Amino acid sequence: MNRQTKQARIDEYRRLCREQGLPLTEQRMVVLDVVLDLDDHPTADQVLEAVARRDPGVSRATVYRALESLARVGVITKACHPGKAVRYDSRTETHHHLVCLRCDEVIDITDERLDALPVPDTSALGFEVSDFRVQLRGTCRRCRELEETP
Amino acid sequence: MNRQTKQARIDEYRRLCREQGLPLTEQRMVVLDVVLDLDDHPTADQVLEAVARRDPGVSRATVYRALESLARVGVITKACHPGKAVRYDSRTETHHHLVCLRCDEVIDITDERLDALPVPDTSALGFEVSDFRVQLRGTCRRCRELEETP
DNA sequence: TTAAGTGCAAAAGCTTTGCGGGTAG
DNA sequence: CTACCCGCAAAGCTTTTGCACTTAA
Numbered sequence: 260m261n262r263q264t265k266q267a268r269i270d271e272y273r274r275l276c277r278e279q280g281l282p283l284t285e286q287r288m289v290v291l292d293v294v295l296d297l298d299d300h301p302t303a304d305q306v307l308e309a310v311a312r313r314d315p316g317v318s319r320a321t322v323y324r325a326l327e328s329l330a331r332v333g334v335i336t337k338a339c340h341p342g343k344a345v346r347y348d349s350r351t352e353t354h355h356h357l358v359c360l361r362c363d364e365v366i367d368i369t370d371e372r373l374d375a376l377p378v379p380d381t382s383a384l385g386f387e388v389s390d391f392r393v394q395l396r397g398t399c400r401r402c403r404e405l406e407e408t409p
Numbered sequence: 410m411n412r413q414t415k416q417a418r419i420d421e422y423r424r425l426c427r428e429q430g431l432p433l434t435e436q437r438m439v440v441l442d443v444v445l446d447l448d449d450h451p452t453a454d455q456v457l458e459a460v461a462r463r464d465p466g467v468s469r470a471t472v473y474r475a476l477e478s479l480a481r482v483g484v485i486t487k488a489c490h491p492g493k494a495v496r497y498d499s500r501t502e503t504h505h506h507l508v509c510l511r512c513d514e515v516i517d518i519t520d521e522r523l524d525a526l527p528v529p530d531t532s533a534l535g536f537e538v539s540d541f542r543v544q545l546r547g548t549c550r551r552c553r554e555l556e557e558t559p
Numbered sequence: 560t561t562a563a564g565t566g567c568a569a570a571a572g573c574t575t576t577g578c579g580g581g582t583a584g
Numbered sequence: 585c586t587a588c589c590c591g592c593a594a595a596g597c598t599t600t601t602g603c604a605c606t607t608a609a
Contacts, residue, residue: 282563282608304598318566323599325564330510337491339508339544343574344598345493357536358489360480366536370529378545379520385550386507386516394489394542395528400535432583432588454573468591473574475589493599494573565606573598581590 260349265295268349272334279332286317290325291334300338300346300365339392340365355393361402368395410499415445418499422484429482436467440475444485445499450515452494489542490515505543511552518545 260268272291276283293309294301301309307322326347329335338348338356342363355373357366373393381388398406410418422441426433443459444451451459457472476497479485488498488506492513500517503524507516523543531538548556 280562280609284564284608286565302598316566320567320600321565328564336546337510339489339491339546341487341489341495343493343495345491357531357534357538359536360487360539366534368529368531372527373529376526376543377522379518379523381507381518381545381547384507384516385553386509386545386547387553388507388545388547389510390546392544392546393526394544395531395536395538396486396489396540396542397531397536397538403535403537427584430584430587434583434589436590452573466591470575470592471590478589561607561609563606563608565604567603569601571598571600573596575596576594578592579590581588582586583588584586 260295260298265292268295268334272329272332275332275334281328281332286314286321287325287328289314289317290322291329294326294329294335294347295349297349298367300340300348302344302346304344306347336390338365339394353390353392356395357399358394358396359399359402360396361398361406364399366399410445410448415442418445418484422479422482425482425484431478431482436471437475437478439464439467440472441479441484444476444479444497447499448517450488450490450496450498452496454494456497486540488515489544503540503542506545507549508544508546509549509552510546511548511556514549516549 273283289310293313294306297309303323303326306326307319310317310322330337336348336351338346340346340363341358341360353374355368355370357368378388378391423433439460443463444456447459453473453476456476457469460467460472480487486498486501488496490496490513491508491510505518505520505523507518528538528541
């Protein structure tokens with residue numbers, strides 16, 4: 260993520276904390292900073308690894324709690340994926356995903372026509388929609404090549 | 410799932426096994442049968458629980474392996490979700506999801522206008538699309554009520 | 560001051576694997 | 585016969601939790 264966008268996001272986080280009366284800790288700032296630099300869809304453990312390179316003092320539990328907290332206030336989001344470990348996403352604006360059902364990889368795509376899809380009314384279900392993603396499910400290049408040459 | 414659709418799916422599985430030379434075991438048939446009866450998005454453990462009620466002899470490892478195998482041949486699919494345990498979905502036809510980012514629940518919806526969305530060409534990326542889902546992300550009724558009354 | 564966050568270590572939850580034996584085709 | 589599958593038990597990976605201590609506001 261570029262320097263400017265990143266700074267804007269960090270400022271947004273400061274604002275959200277102030278608004279909600281949440282203390283802004285050094286550790287959470289490191290976690291946020293690291294996640295904004297990772298532009299794929301890291302697991303908590305991958306974030307921990309990157310955090311550890313910058314500041315080995317931050318504990319595993321803190322990284323897990325920080326990610327949950329950052330997602331809760333909305334400065335990052337959780338990615339939807341077919342795998343077994345939670346994945347986080349620093350991109351909060353509308354975009355879409357290619358999802359490999361073999362290796363669980365998630366690849367970002369942008370497509371204006373997908374952005375324009377008609378969002379159904381879900382108010383009758385009591386469900387409040389904040390956002391949407393289109394997931395194109397299938398098989399990525401690597402997994403296809405692996406299957407073709409057994 | 411109604412009796413007829415279910416039988417068709419079981420027949421489809423028999424056919425796929427025959428085509429691919431895979432042995433068709435009693436245990437996998439039980440797992441498939443059970444998953445087709447569950448119309449939400451069960452975790453492997455929830456499937457195991459249901460399998461155990463029908464046949465306590467089937468082991469945990471077998472359920473995990475069977476689910477993976479059933480998904481691989483395509484008679485069931487993996488659901489994309491924000492949580493930490495793999496979820497399976499007996500619905501293989503096009504449909505869409507409400508995803509609660511608080512409790513990770515996935516609710517099925519159908520919507521013809523979403524079904525008709527323009528699928529982008531991903532061949533340049535080497536990605537083969539087999540399927541798509543729209544995920545409407547947000548907060549479900551229960552979680553909203555919990556937040557409003559703290 | 561006080562509500563919230565942190566580190567640690569242990570527990571809990573989810574999934575895979577190695578292996579000896581069994582079975583469908 | 586020969587892949588492939590099964591059950592078991594152990595290991596491995598991922599996440600949460602209780603508690604004593606610290607810190608932002």
